Every structure is written in structure tokens, then in C-alpha cells.
Amino acid sequence: MNVNELKTTAQLAMLDIPDxxxxxxxxxxxxxxxxxxxxxxxxxxxxxxxxxAQGNRLREDVPRGTDESEAVLDRAPEREDRFFKxxxxx
Amino acid sequence: MTLLKSWDRVLADVxxxxxxQNYVTAWESKIRSMLTFDLNRDRFGAQDGPLANIPFAVKxxxxxxxxxxxxxxRILENLVSPYTATAVERLQAAGARVVGKTNLDEFGMGSSxxxxxxxxxxxxxxxxxxxxxxxxxxxxxxxxGLVPFALGSDTGGSVRQPxxxxxxxxxxxxxxxxxxxxxxxxxxxxxxxxxxxxGVDTLETVYxxxxxxxxxxxxxxxxxxxxxxxxxxxxxxxxxxxxLSPAIDAAYRETIEKVKSLGVEIVEIxxxxxxxxxxxxxxxxxxxxxxxxARYTGIRYGHRTSDDxxxxxxxxxxxNEGFGDEVKLRILLGTYVLRSGFxxxxxxxxxxxxxxxxxxxxxxxxxxxxxxxxxxxxxAFLRGEGELTPFQQKLxxxxxxxxxxxxxxxxxxxxxxxxxxxxxxxxxxxxxAEHRMFDFARxxxxxxxxxTPDGFDEGWRK
Numbered sequence: 102m103n104v105n106e107l108k109t110t111a112q113l114a115m116l117d118i119p120d121x122x123x124x125x126x127x128x129x130x131x132x133x134x135x136x137x138x139x140x141x142x143x144x145x146x147x148x149x150x151x152x153x154a155q156g157n158r159l160r161e162d163v164p165r166g167t168d169e170s171e172a173v174l175d176r177a178p179e180r181e182d183r184f185f186k187x188x189x190x191x
Numbered sequence: 192m193t194l195l196k197s198w199d200r201v202l203a204d205v206x207x208x209x210x211x212q213n214y215v216t217a218w219e220s221k222i223r224s225m226l227t228f229d230l231n232r233d234r235f236g237a238q239d240g241p242l243a244n245i246p247f248a249v250k251x252x253x254x255x256x257x258x259x260x261x262x263x264x265r266i267l268e269n270l271v272s273p274y275t276a277t278a279v280e281r282l283q284a285a286g287a288r289v290v291g292k293t294n295l296d297e298f299g300m301g302s303s304x305x306x307x308x309x310x311x312x313x314x315x316x317x318x319x320x321x322x323x324x325x326x327x328x329x330x331x332x333x334x335x336g337l338v339p340f341a342l343g344s345d346t347g348g349s350v351r352q353p354x355x356x357x358x359x360x361x362x363x364x365x366x367x368x369x370x371x372x373x374x375x376x377x378x379x380x381x382x383x384x385x386x387x388x389x390g391v392d393t394l395e396t397v398y399x400x401x402x403x404x405x406x407x408x409x410x411x412x413x414x415x416x417x418x419x420x421x422x423x424x425x426x427x428x429x430x431x432x433x434x435l436s437p438a439i440d441a442a443y444r445e446t447i448e449k450v451k452s453l454g455v456e457i458v459e460i461x462x463x464x465x466x467x468x469x470x471x472x473x474x475x476x477x478x479x480x481x482x483x484x485a486r487y488t489g490i491r492y493g494h495r496t497s498d499d500x501x502x503x504x505x506x507x508x509x510x511n512e513g514f515g516d517e518v519k520l521r522i523l524l525g526t527y528v529l530r531s532g533f534x535x536x537x538x539x540x541x542x543x544x545x546x547x548x549x550x551x552x553x554x555x556x557x558x559x560x561x562x563x564x565x566x567x568x569x570x571a572f573l574r575g576e577g578e579l580t581p582f583q584q585k586l587x588x589x590x591x592x593x594x595x596x597x598x599x600x601x602x603x604x605x606x607x608x609x610x611x612x613x614x615x616x617x618x619x620x621x622x623x624a625e626h627r628m629f630d631f632a633r634x635x636x637x638x639x640x641x642x643t644p645d646g647f648d649e650g651w652r653k
Contacts, residue, residue, distance in 0.1 A: 107523065114481060114526040115488070115503070116519060117511035127520050128527075130582050135470045135528065138540050141547070148542030149549060151380045151410060152366045152598020153622065158409055172273035178495035185490050188499040
């Protein structure tokens with residue numbers, strides 16, 4: 102595990118890490134721990150995504166609930182009318 | 192309802208209300224368990240109901256309308272929730288009132304509450320000790336007698352470990368029995384809202400109110416019509432238990448003797464896959480965290496940087512400024528294990544080990560009614576010298592995180608006090624057998640009157 106790998110991972114996570122060295126040791130320590138799993142024979146085991154998974158649950162497609170869009174929009178760092186505002190992307 | 196009785200209508204009576212406020216204020220100057228405390232803000236509690244005018248506290252990663260929802264993070268420091276979690280709504284409908292939002296490790300990531308970016312919470316038994324985490328504020332508030340119960344969340348032990356550190360009961364219910372609607376997501380396939388209290392009866396009452404299927408949480412499940420038998424004749428213990436501190440080791444042996452003295456048979460159980468709980472748990476938890484925390488971009492809510500030179504730079508910088516180091520570490524680990532080419536090696540493998548752990552518990556519960564293990568290998572640790580490193584704290588999640596991987600319920604039971612700090616043990620049960628654990632905890636007969644930290648004196652509520 103080198104620092105460049107960590108920087109690439111941070112880019113994929115859309116996360117600035119000004120001091121990658123600071124996190125590198127803890128990161129390697131955990132990856133070493135994860136690699137212990139290679140010793141397990143997982144042949145024939147299905148992956149569990151959720152305990153007690155009960156599959157998709159569907160309901161009638163009818164509108165319900167309350168309109169809280171004003172409350173939600175009000176919590177944006179920057180809004181304009183009914184929109185969230187972001188830096189220019191064009 | 193007996194244990195709640197003396198709390199009944201505390202908020203309705205002017206004199207007890209004032210004395211209550213003073214009691215909380217005096218404790219809070221020492222322990223700082225709550226990020227918000229306000230007797231008047233919850234306007235949604237029903238006037239009548241089994242919990243009328245009983246105060247409770249809620250971990251600050253669970254939404255309560257008009258209260259903050261900080262998750263202990265700079266990135267959500269100024270967020271006020273526009274809605275209320277289902278579990279809280281059900282308690283309000285029963286008459287209870289939210290009086291505070293409790294401190295936590297940022298986004299539930301930690302075992303000490305010291306990862307909160309907003310406050311330091313101290314253990315009511317010793318202010319130099321951590322309260323545990325991540326629901327450390329909820330545990331400290333309950334142990335100090337500030338509220339009769341509090342809600343927490345448990346992803347890998349975050350209700351049970353602080354309950355053990357502070358000396359109260361802590362329930363991690365069966366996955367899905369309590370709606371996660373309104374719980375800020377960290378690791379969705381593992382976590383569940385839980386309850387902390389000094390009384391089993393209170394815990395049971397609250398659990399029965401908050402449990403149940405919820406249309407707003409796809410993963411929520413209804414409890415079966417025929418609930419599992421409540422009796423316990425056999426209790427399993429793990430054949431291999433190592434690296435316990437002397438105090439926890441003594442409490443463990445003492446508890447086994449106590450269980451035998453109740454006429455219950457002790458059976459040794461082998462679950463070899465448990466050796467891999469920690470790597471499997473942290474692989475899955477960080478993978479899910481990296482996806483769940485992708486929503487914090489500085490666009491729709493939460494902290495936004497002043498650096499808006501580009502959209503990408505704004506998002507990356509907002510996340511850097513808003514997240515603490517432990518959260519960044521887990522996002523990076525989760526992103527790494529999900530990278531193309533690495534998934535089979537880490538994430539898929541961890542999910543298969545998860546299956547092996549679940550199979551191990553299924554086999555165990557064919558032989559025994561409950562399992563008994565330690566909660567954590569040590570008592571609450573002191574800050575400074577001798578403190579567990581963040582990595583050691585993660586390794587120590589082995590007893591608690593097993594229940595989250597398997598989805599089964601688990602309960603922290605206080606045992607006693609050694610060197611001025613509580614000791615505790617954990618009960619584990621098959622799916623939906625929460626009441627079997629409650630009954631057995633009552634049979635164990637914990638003397639909670641003796642388990643009170645200095646300054647615990649709720650004389651005003653009688």
C-alpha cells in the first residue's frame with residue numbers, strides 16, 4: 102500500500118486529503134487485518150447482504166405524505182427559487 | 192411499567208420539572224452527555240399514553256423534528272431536522288417527550304465518543320474515563336439518572352459497549368425489528384436503533400413500543416405472531432475466550448457460576464468463523480459507509496466550503512473540512528475494498544464469512560437458548576496513558592460485532608463495580624427472542640441500587 106494508492110482512492114471518494122501520510126499507517130494496519138480473511142475457506146458459502154432479507158416490497162403507486170420541499174430546500178447552503186445552487190459547471 | 196412509575200409525569204409538575212432541570216444541569220457540567228437539552232422543544236408528545244410526560248434522550252444521529260441532527264460532525268453541525276424518526280414518533284405517540292440529543296462518535300464511528308467533533312463526554316463513574324461509544328452520550332445520560340431511557344444505534348456494538356462502560360442495560364434488537372427511518376445511515380445492513388436503560392422492565396416497555404414493521408423502511412420486519420419461547424434452560428459460552436482484562440475475566444467467571452446457580456446448564460460452543468468477525472465487520476461496515484456518506488457534498492445540506500472554484504473542488508473540499516479523521520479513514524477503506532479488482536478479495540469474501548458466522552449461531556441456538564459472552568475485553572478506559580489505540584479499540588469489537596453480522600438480538604447486562612468502574616456481560620439470542628433475554632436478565636437479579644455513580648440522587652422524582 103503506497104501513498105499514491107491512497108490518493109487515487111481519495112479521488113474516487115471525492116475527498117481532499119491534504120496530509121495522506123497522516124492516514125496511511127492506520128489505513129495499512131486495517132488492510133493487513135482485512136487480509137486475514139484470505140485464510141478462510143469460503144467454498145460453497147453464499148454471500149449474505151442482509152440478515153433477514155425479505156426481498157423487495159411493493160406498494161400501489163399512489164402519491165401520499167406531506168410536501169416538505171420548502172423545509173428541505175431551506176437547509177441548502179445556497180438556493181435560488183426552487184433549486185439548489187452549485188458552482189458553474191459549463 | 193413499575194420502573195417508570197416514579198418518573199411518571201415528571202414534566203407535568205412545575206416543582207419536579209424545576210428540580211429535574213437543576214439535577215441535569217449539575218451533572219452536565221461534569222459529563223456533557225447531551226449536545227442539546229431543552230424541556231420545552233418537543234411539542235409532539237401525546238397528552239395521554241403509557242409514557243405520558245416521561246422524558247427521554249435520543250442519540251444525535253436519529254432525527255427529531257425541530258432538534259439538531261449533527262451526528263457529532265462538523266459537516267452537519269448546523270442542521271435542524273425537518274422530520275422525526277419512526278421509533279421516536281412511536282414513543283411520542285405513547286406520551287414520552289424528547290428532552291435532549293446525546294453526543295456520539297462522529298456518524299457512529301468509534302468506541303469512546305471521543306471521535307465527536309462537537310463535545311467531549313465523560314463517564315459518570317470517573318470523569319477521566321471515556322463513556323464508550325458510539326452511543327456514549329446516551330449511556331452517560333442514563334447512568335447518571337438524567338433520563339429513564341435513551342435511544343442509541345448499534346452498528347457493531349455502539350449501544351452495548353457504552354452501556355457496559357457506564358453500567359446500564361443496552362439492547363441491540365433483531366435486525367429490522369425497529370424501523371431505521373430517521374436513523375442517519377452508516378452501515379445499513381448491520382445497524383439498528385437500540386435502547387439503553389437502568390431497568391429491564393423499562394427496556395422491555397420501550398422496545399415493545401418502538402418495534403414493528405414500517406412502510407418507510409423497506410428492511411423493517413414484523414415480529415412473528417408466535418414469539419419464541421421465553422424460558423432458558425441452557426446457556427452457551429464460547430470455548431475460546433482470550434485476552435480479557437483481569438476485571439472482565441473475573442466478572443465473566445463469576446457470571447458463569449451465577450448462571451449455574453440458577454439451575455441453568457452451561458454448554459461450551461465452538462464457532463470457528465468468529466475469529467474473523469473484526470475484518471469481516473470492518474470490510475462490510477466501511478464499504479457501506481463509503482456509499483452512505485457519499486451524500487455529503489455541500490450541495491443539498493450541511494457544510495459547504497468557501498472554495499467554489501469548481502463543482503468537484505467544492506465537493507472534495509467540503510468533505511475534507513467537514514469530516515474528522517476516523518470518518519475519512521473509513522470512507523477511504525470502504526472505497527478501496529469496493530474498487531474494481533478488489534471486490535472478490537475483500538467485500539464478497541467478508542459477506543461469505545458473514546454467512547459462516549450466521550450458520551455458526553444457527554447451529555449454536557439448536558443446542559442452547561442463549562449465549563453468554565463478554566461485551567468488551569476491558570472496562571471503560573481512562574484517557575491518556577494506557578488508553579487503547581484506535582486500532583486496539585477496533586479489534587476489541589469482536590464480541591459485539593458478531594451479533595450485527597448475524598442480525599441476532601443482544602443485550603448488555605451490568606454485573607458489578609470493580610475499581611470504581613462497572614463491569615458487564617452480553618447475552619445473545621436467536622432472531623426475535625428479545626423477551627427471552629429480558630426474562631433471563633431479570634433472573635440474574637442485578638442489584639442496580641448498588642450500581643450508582645457518585646452524585647446519583649434522584650430524590651426529586653419521588
